[in-house]
Amino acid sequence: MKKSTLVVLVLIVLAGSVFWWMGGLRGERKNGLAPRVQPEVQREIAEPKSSSITRVEEAAPPRIATSVIPGAIVTSEGQAPIAKAEAKGQAAVDGATGAVGATPAPVPAMPPAQMPPSTVPPNELDAARTEAEAVALNIRQYRLRFGGNPVGTNADIVKELDGGNPKTARYLPSELKRLNEQGELIDSWGTPYFFHQLSAEEMETRSAGPDKSMWTSDDVVSK
Amino acid sequence: MKPISSPNILTRRSFLSRAAYTGVAASAAAHTIRDLRLINTAMAAQGPVTGYKALVCLFMAGGNDANNMLIPTDTSTFEKYTAIRGNMAMPLSSLLRLKTGTSGGAPDYMDSDGHTLALNPGMTKVQQLFAEKKVAIVKNVGTLVRPTTRAQYLANSKFYRPPQLFSHSDQVTQWQTSVPDQPPVTGWGGRVADVINSVANPSGNISMSVSLNGANTFQIGNVVSQYHVSTTGAVTLSGNLMTGTGARARVMRDILGLSHPNLQRTAYSQVVERAIQTGELLNTNVQATAMATDTPPGTWVWNTPFPTTTLGSQMKMIARLIQARGPSGFNMNRQIFYCQIGGFDTHAGQVQFTPTFDSTLGTQRNLLSDVSECMFAFQRAMEQLNTVTAANPIPLPLNSVTTFTASDFARTFISNSQGTDHAWGSHHFVMGGAVNGGETFGSMPTFALSGPDDTASNGGWIPTTAVDQHAATLAKWFGVDSSEMANIFPNLSRFSSSDLGFML
Numbered sequence: 086m087k088k089s090t091l092v093v094l095v096l097i098v099l100a101g102s103v104f105w106w107m108g109g110l111r112g113e114r115k116n117g118l119a120p121r122v123q124p125e126v127q128r129e130i131a132e133p134k135s136s137s138i139t140r141v142e143e144a145a146p147p148r149i150a151t152s153v154i155p156g157a158i159v160t161s162e163g164q165a166p167i168a169k170a171e172a173k174g175q176a177a178v179d180g181a182t183g184a185v186g187a188t189p190a191p192v193p194a195m196p197p198a199q200m201p202p203s204t205v206p207p208n209e210l211d212a213a214r215t216e217a218e219a220v221a222l223n224i225r226q227y228r229l230r231f232g233g234n235p236v237g238t239n240a241d242i243v244k245e246l247d248g249g250n251p252k253t254a255r256y257l258p259s260e261l262k263r264l265n266e267q268g269e270l271i272d273s274w275g276t277p278y279f280f281h282q283l284s285a286e287e288m289e290t291r292s293a294g295p296d297k298s299m300w301t302s303d304d305v306v307s308k
Numbered sequence: 309m310k311p312i313s314s315p316n317i318l319t320r321r322s323f324l325s326r327a328a329y330t331g332v333a334a335s336a337a338a339h340t341i342r343d344l345r346l347i348n349t350a351m352a353a354q355g356p357v358t359g360y361k362a363l364v365c366l367f368m369a370g371g372n373d374a375n376n377m378l379i380p381t382d383t384s385t386f387e388k389y390t391a392i393r394g395n396m397a398m399p400l401s402s403l404l405r406l407k408t409g410t411s412g413g414a415p416d417y418m419d420s421d422g423h424t425l426a427l428n429p430g431m432t433k434v435q436q437l438f439a440e441k442k443v444a445i446v447k448n449v450g451t452l453v454r455p456t457t458r459a460q461y462l463a464n465s466k467f468y469r470p471p472q473l474f475s476h477s478d479q480v481t482q483w484q485t486s487v488p489d490q491p492p493v494t495g496w497g498g499r500v501a502d503v504i505n506s507v508a509n510p511s512g513n514i515s516m517s518v519s520l521n522g523a524n525t526f527q528i529g530n531v532v533s534q535y536h537v538s539t540t541g542a543v544t545l546s547g548n549l550m551t552g553t554g555a556r557a558r559v560m561r562d563i564l565g566l567s568h569p570n571l572q573r574t575a576y577s578q579v580v581e582r583a584i585q586t587g588e589l590l591n592t593n594v595q596a597t598a599m600a601t602d603t604p605p606g607t608w609v610w611n612t613p614f615p616t617t618t619l620g621s622q623m624k625m626i627a628r629l630i631q632a633r634g635p636s637g638f639n640m641n642r643q644i645f646y647c648q649i650g651g652f653d654t655h656a657g658q659v660q661f662t663p664t665f666d667s668t669l670g671t672q673r674n675l676l677s678d679v680s681e682c683m684f685a686f687q688r689a690m691e692q693l694n695t696v697t698a699a700n701p702i703p704l705p706l707n708s709v710t711t712f713t714a715s716d717f718a719r720t721f722i723s724n725s726q727g728t729d730h731a732w733g734s735h736h737f738v739m740g741g742a743v744n745g746g747e748t749f750g751s752m753p754t755f756a757l758s759g760p761d762d763t764a765s766n767g768g769w770i771p772t773t774a775v776d777q778h779a780a781t782l783a784k785w786f787g788v789d790s791s792e793m794a795n796i797f798p799n800l801s802r803f804s805s806s807d808l809g810f811m812l
Contacts, residue, residue, distance in 0.1 A: 236473055237465070238764045267765075281655070282730060284477035300656030300726040 205295045210305070213273050213292055216261065217307040220270065220278065221290040223256040230254065233285035239269040239277045272305070357508045357787040360704065362630055362643040364686075364711040365497065365526055366619075367484075368679065370652030371476065373672055373719035373728050374735040375767070377431070378445060379403055380423040380752055381416075388755035392767060395667060396659060396723040402668040403427065404435040408746065414439065419447075419748045429668050430677030433684030434737065441745035442687055443737055444810040448753050448761070449778050450717065450733040450771030451482040453489045454802045458760055461770055474730040474768075476653070479716040484526035486779045486797055496779045497644045498529030499796045500788055505532050508642035508787070513589055516640065518629060520622035521648035534646075535586070537629070539621035541594055542587035593632035594625070608699055612688035615681045622647035623682045627689040630709060634702045642787065649682075651675055652715060658727035679713070683739055686711060690740070706741035710811070712782060713737045721767020722757065732763060733771035736778070742785060742812050749773075749810045776800045777808055785811035 227246055228234050235245035243264065246256040257270075264270060269277035272292035279299055281289035287308065294303035373396075379389060381400060390397045403426035406417040416424045417438075425445075427435050437443040456468040470488035472478035482488040486496040494502075497517060505516045515535035517527040527534040536543065564581045568574045614624040626645045633640050652675060660669035693704035718734035719727075733753065739745075753761035753769035761769045776797045783796060784807055793800055800806050 233472055234475070236469065236471075236475070238766060238768075241465075241764065279655075279724070279729070282472070282475040284475050285472045288475075298726070299724050 205303075209273070209295070213294070213305045214307070216273065217278070217290050217292050217305045219261055221288070221307040223258075223261070224280075224288055224290065227254075227256045228286065228288075234282060234288045236282065239280060240267055242280050243268055243270045355507075355789050357504065357641060360633055360641050360708050361786055362633075362645060362709045363497070363500075363782060363786055364623075364626060364645045364647065364709065366623075366679070366683070366711055366713045367480075367521075367524070367526075367646070367648040368652050368675070368713060368715040369480070369648055369650040370654070371479075371716040371719055371730055372652040372675075372734065373654060373658060374715075375718060375721050375728075376658075376672060377428050377676060378447070378735040379426050379428075380755075381405060381426045382422065382424045385423055385752075385755060392721055392755060392757060394723040395665070395725065396728060398429065398667045400426075402429045404429060404432060406435065407439045410436070410439045417746070417748075419752070421751055423752055425748065428673060428676045430673040430675075431680040433680040437684060437687060437739060438746055441747075442741065442743060443683075443739045444743045444745050445735055445737055445748040446773060446778055446808065446810060447735050447748055447750035448733040448769055448771050449736055449750060449773040449775060450769075451479060451488045452771050452774040452776070452803075453799070455774075455804070456770055458762060458770060461763060473732060474717065476716050476730075481525050483714050483716065483775055484524065486775050487799060488775075489799070492525060493528075494530060495524070495526035495528045496783070496796060497526040497646070498532060498534070500783050500786060501527070501532035501642075501644055502529040503788060503792050503796065504642055504786070509640050512640045513638045514586055514640070516642060517644045517646075518626075519646040520625055521646060524646050524648070527644060527646055537590065537625060539618075539625050541625070542590040589638075590629075593637040594628045610685070610689050611692050612685045614685040614689070615678060617649075617678050617682070619647060619649040619678055619682045620685065623686045624689075627686060627693075630690070630704065631693055631700060633704075649675065649679060654719070654727040655724065655729060656726035661726070683711065683737070687739055707812070708741070710738065710740035710742055710782065710785065712739070712778075718769065721755065721762075721769070729766070731766070731768035733761075733769035733773075738782075738810050744810050744812050747810070749808050773808065774799075774803050777803050777805060780806045781808045781811055 223246060224234060224242075227250070230252070231250060235242045235250075237245070243257065247262070248255045262270070263273075265275075265277060267277075271277050272294075274293065274295055274297050276293040276297045276299070279289075279291040279293075281291060283289065290307045291299065292305040293299045294301065294305050296303050375389075375393070376396060376398065379398070380386060381403060386400060405424065405426045407414040408417050418424050427438075434443055438445070451470045451473070453468060453470050460468050470479075470482055481492045484495045484497070485492045501516045505512070509516055516532050517529065517534040519527055519534050519536050520539065522536055523534070561581070561584075564577045566577070568577065610624070610627070614620040614627075626647060629638070629645070630643070632638055633643065651671065654670075654672050657671045659665075659667040659672070690704060690709045691706065693700055694706050696703050713736045715734055715736070716730075718731045720729045720731045722728075750773040753759075753772070755767075756762065757767055758765040761772070763770055776799050780793055780797050780800050783793070784790070788796065793806060797806075
C-alpha cells in the first residue's frame, strides 16, 4: 500500500473516531443528559418516557386566516406546519394542527413619494395593498415549501403558484385569482402585477396602482 | 425484565446517531482530502507560465439592457427593433455605427449573419476602440446549464433553466461561478487563481486576486484569498502603533514578532504583521503613481485622464497596481482584478422622460458612457505602460491585460413603459491587446416576440453562448492548462466549443 494512501486512511479513521465521540456527547446533551450518564438517566434509557413530540398528520390542510388577509394561504394538499414565521406579519401556523392562525400582517406604510392621487378612494387603495400583501404572502409560503421563489414571467409564476409545481400545491386562492387572457395575475385596476425577482428568498410584488403605469409614485409594492 | 442500566451500553438510537456522525465525518474528511488532492494534482499539471498577464472583470451590476447597448442597424432588423422596443427604441441617426477601421471612410462592420451593428450613443470611446481592433463583442452570452432551445425551455424549463433565473443575486452568482446548476462555492476567477498562482507567482508579494469593489463571488477560491484595495490604496491599520517607522511602531513590530506559547496568539500576531506589511508594501509600490493627477504637474501623469467617477477611480487604481507588478514591486506574473459599477436595474428611468422625452438620454446612457470612458482610459493607460520611462522601467507588453464586462443578465426587449425588466442573454465587451478586436462573436437573437430565441413573449433572449465558454476562452489565454479546464469549468463539456476565438 502506498504511504500516502495509508495516511489518508488514518486521517479518515481519526476523523471518524472524533465524530463518533462527539456524536455520543451531542446525543447525550440532546436528551438532557450530562456526559457519562447519571443513575436516574440510566433508568430513562431503559424505560424511555413517551415522546413529547406530537405527530402531525401530513394530510391535514392548513386553515386560512381569511379574515385578516383574504386568500392568504391555500394549498390543495396537506402542508407540513411551518415552524417559524419568516417575517413579522406572516400568518402564524399552529404546529399541531397545521392551521394558519390569525396574526395580522401589518400593511406597510407608503413613503410620501407613493401617496396615491387624492382622486382615488382610500378604501380602493387599502384593498389593493391588502391584495398585494396576500399575493406576496402566498409567494412566501411557496418559498418556504420549495426552498426558493417561483421563477419566470407573471404567467410562469401564476402557473407555478396555481398547482404547476412538483407537489401540485395551490397558492393562489380563488379570491386572488384574477387573470387576463395571457394567464397573468392582474391587480384590481386590470394591470398585470410585476414580480421583481431580487433573489431566491426575496421577491417584490408590484401593482402599477390606479394610474396603471408601472414604476410610478402610486405603485403598490409588497414583499 | 430488568432494564439495562450500564452506562457503557449503547442503545440502538445512540448507536445510529453516533454512526451517522461518524459517517458524515468520514465522508467530509474523504471529500476534503479529495479536493486537496485535486488542487494539488491541478497545480502539478499546470504547466509553466511566462510573461505577465492580467484579467480585469468589469461587472455592471443590476442587469444591463444590452439590447440598447448593441443594436443591429441593417434595415429589416432595425425595423423590428423599432417596432418591438416601443419607447425604448433609439433613432438610427443617434447610434454609433461599428466600423472596420479608424479612417473616416472605413466601411461599416458586418457580422457573419449579415447584420451591421451600432453602439449606444454614449459609447463613443468603445466605438473608437472597436475600430482600432482592441475591443471584441460577444453576443447573446449568458448562464446556461446546457445548450437550450426555446422548444426545450418551454417543454422542460426546470431541466434547462438555471436555478432562479431572472433573480439578481442568483444570476450575479452564476455569472461569477460559471456553475449555475450547483450550489455556489467558488468563483471561476478564484479557481483559476488556485490552479495558476503557485506556478505563476512563486515569490509574489500580494494576493493574485485583488478586488476594488470589496467582496465578490468571482474571486473566491479554495487556496487564493481575495485582497481588497480601495481606490486610494490599501486599507491599512491606522495609528502610530500600526504604521510608519517611528519608535512606537518599531516596538509594536517587536511585540508582534515575539513567540507565544499560545498558537492562536501567534497566529493573530502573524496575521496583523502580515496585514501591516502587505498594506505598506502596496502603498509604497503605488507611490510612483500616487500623484497620478491625470494632468501635469505630477510625478506620474496618465496621458488619458480617468473619469473621476467611482468606476474611473477603481480602474485607475488597477492601472497603478499593474504598473507596480515588477520584481521590485509586487513581483507578480499573473493577476486577476475586479471592479464594479452599479445602477443598471433600469425598470424605470432607463431613458429620459422629463423635461422632454428622449430615448437617447437617461440613466442607461449615462452609465454606459461612464463604462465607455473608463474602458478607454484604462486601455490607453495600459498602452502608456508599454513605453519605458524612468518611472516605468519595465515595459508592459501590449497583449498583457484583458478586460471583460459581465452583468446579472440583459433586460426584456419589450418596454414596461418606464424601462425594461429582467431577462437573460446579453452582449459583452472584451478589450485588450490580445483580443481579436474589431470582431463580434456568437449570434444576435432573432427579434421576434415568442420567436425562436424568446423565453416567453417579452424578448428575454435564451443565450446562444454560455458563460462557461466565454470564461474558458479567457482562462485559456490566461495560461490555464487545457487539462485543468474540466476542473475549473465542470459543465464546459456540455457545450460545443471551449474556445470562442475572441482571444488571439
